[in-house]
Amino acid sequence: MIFLRLFLTFLKIGAFTFGGGLAAIALIQNEVVEKQGWLTSQEFADIVATSQITPGPVGINTATYTGYTAIVNAGYSEWLGIVGALIASLSVILVPVILMLIVSRFLMKHKDNPIIAAAMSWLRLVIVGLIAAAALLMVTPDTFGHAGPQLWVSISIFAAVFVVSLKFKVSPILLIVLSGVVGGLVYGVIL
Amino acid sequence: MxxxxxxxxxxxxxxxxxxxxxxxxxxxxxxxxxxxxxxxxxxxxxxxxxxxxxxxxxxxxxxxxxxxxxxxxxxxxxxxxxxxxxxxxxxxxxxxxxxxxxxxxxxxxxxxxxxxxxLKDNDVFEAIFKGIRPAVVALIAAPVFNMAKTAGIRWRNCWVPIVAAGLIYLLGISPIWIILVTLAAGIIYGHYKEQRKEGV
Structure with a gap:
């Protein structure tokens, strides 16, 4: 039953997302693309791009879109795809919201707890590795092209965006739009 | 109420x-x-x-x-x-x-x-996304290096994220297990440190 598996998968993803939208993307990538195989890494890259240039939290956007695509890819209708999108977006926030409610009710005083602080500083180190792994896993022929000109264009775009976003504070939205323009020109007009 | x-x-x-x-x-x-x-x-x-x-x-x-x-x-x-x-x-x-x-x-x-x-099979659309896909990967990879600074990564502890990434990328271990183990270890370590502080 794919709907139940979708629910449980995103429940798990939500419960273990520590450290922002990229951490959520890393977990979704690992569970949905690597483990379940519901999406190709090409579809996932398109989803992440779309999630970053539309309004709203990136984690929610990615969950919504992934839920839709997973159900439609499994051969169900678009209406059931929308049901899948809602299941994914709601289950990804379910555990955190319950935890937040408990914390808001009882634990706000203990926010400076040294044990939690120690665990968090360790987690922060690990999350960096997690996101690095997600980036590595997304380098596939699906996203970069098999060989020939597309591979070289992809490597150039990757290098340019990597350097610019590392060195300058350029908005990811602008970089995604510019890469889209470059892609449109290179593959649509030149090649 | x-x-x-x-x-x-x-x-x-x-x-x-x-x-x-x-x-x-x-x-x-x-x-x-x-x-x-x-x-x-x-x-x-x-x-x-x-x-x-x-x-x-x-x-x-x-x-x-x-x-x-x-x-x-x-x-x-x-x-x-x-x-x-x-x-x-x-x-x-x-x-x-x-x-x-x-x-x-x-x-x-x-x-x-x-x-x-x-639009999936539209040529223009596909051309645009062919350009965007490698950019998306770069936009996930680049923050790793910025985050490394804020997460307090130094030479002595840089093995932690590298081992975590290796376990996921090379061995296919689920990130969820890695988070669970880190949380448990962090809590045990924090507890141990607290007890030592109290003992002194």
Missing amino acids: RIHLVNKYYFCRQIQDMPRLRELFWSFFKIGTFTIGGGYAMIPLMEQELVNRRQWIDREAFMDILAVSQAMPGIFAVNMATNVGYRLRGFRGSLAAIIGNIAIPIVIILCIATCFRF
């Missing part, structure tokens, strides 16, 4: 101005709808709306909620909405804030998702 909530959870300056659910919904609606690029991009807008304009919470409380929302699992913006909504109007307040925060983004994504299915 209302008075009970006021006494217990409403830590704000102007107690008489208890926000309506509708106002909470609209504030988070604005925050969710007008920020592109995710949770942390919402912080300035949230501060402007909740602290400066509505004056529902003071700056210190805002910083506390921020810290807790970052430390807890989940989508950061939704955690913020849950906590602020709960403080102001209890459980129903948190629901209003959450729904306000994510409703429009979900609708927009659904519109795009259904439209893109028809």
Whole structure:
């Protein structure tokens, strides 16, 4: 039953997302693309791009879109795809919201707890590795092209965006739009 | 019930101005709808709306909620909405804030998702996305190096993220196991350190 598996998968993803939208993307990538195989890494890259240039939290956007695509890819209708999108977006926030409610009710005083602080500083180190792994896993022929000109264009775009976003504070939205323009020109007009 | 909530959870300056659910919904609606690029991009807008304009919470409380929302699992913006909504109007307040925060983004994504299915085989569309895909990978990879600084990575502990990435990439171990083990180890270590401090 794919709907139940979708629910449980995103429940798990939500419960273990520590450290922002990229951490959520890393977990979704690992569970949905690597483990379940519901999406190709090409579809996932398109989803992440779309999630970053539309309004709203990136984690929610990615969950919504992934839920839709997973159900439609499994051969169900678009209406059931929308049901899948809602299941994914709601289950990804379910555990955190319950935890937040408990914390808001009882634990706000203990926010400076040294044990939690120690665990968090360790987690922060690990999350960096997690996101690095997600980036590595997304380098596939699906996203970069098999060989020939597309591979070289992809490597150039990757290098340019990597350097610019590392060195300058350029908005990811602008970089995604510019890469889209470059892609449109290179593959649509030149090649 | 209302008075009970006021006494217990409403830590704000102007107690008489208890926000309506509708106002909470609209504030988070604005925050969710007008920020592109995710949770942390919402912080300035949230501060402007909740602290400066509505004056529902003071700056210190805002910083506390921020810290807790970052430390807890989940989508950061939704955690913020849950906590602020709960403080102001209890459980129903948190629901209003959450729904306000994510409703429009979900609708927009659904519109795009259904439209893109028809565009998938379009040549221009495919050309544009061929350019975007490697950029997406770069936009996930580059923050790793910026985050490394804020996470406090030095030469002596840089093996931790490298081993974590290797376990996931090379051995296919689930990130969830790695997070679980790290959490457990961090809590045990923190506990041990606390006990030693008390012993001295």
